[in-house]
Amino acid sequence: LTKQHLREVLIFCFNWKKNAAEAHRMLIEVYGDAAPTDKSCREWFRRFKDGDFSVEDKPRSGQP
Secondary structure (H helix, E strand, C coil), rough: CCCHHHHHHHHHHHHHCCCCHHHHHHHHHHHHHHHHHHHHHHHHHHHHHHCCCCCCCCCCCCCC
16 A cells, blocks of 8 residues: 555545545545545645646655
């Protein structure tokens, strides 16, 4: 199970017109503790609404 897979599942939920809270509940039911947080789901849905469907992490500045 990868972060990319979970993000692709979020895109699937987004395309099915689910909201972030519904998607989060579905992922918890299926993946349990491996599911992303509610906050993370909301952040990804915000990106999708802005037209950004990349499942890769954005580059960060500063030290890792």
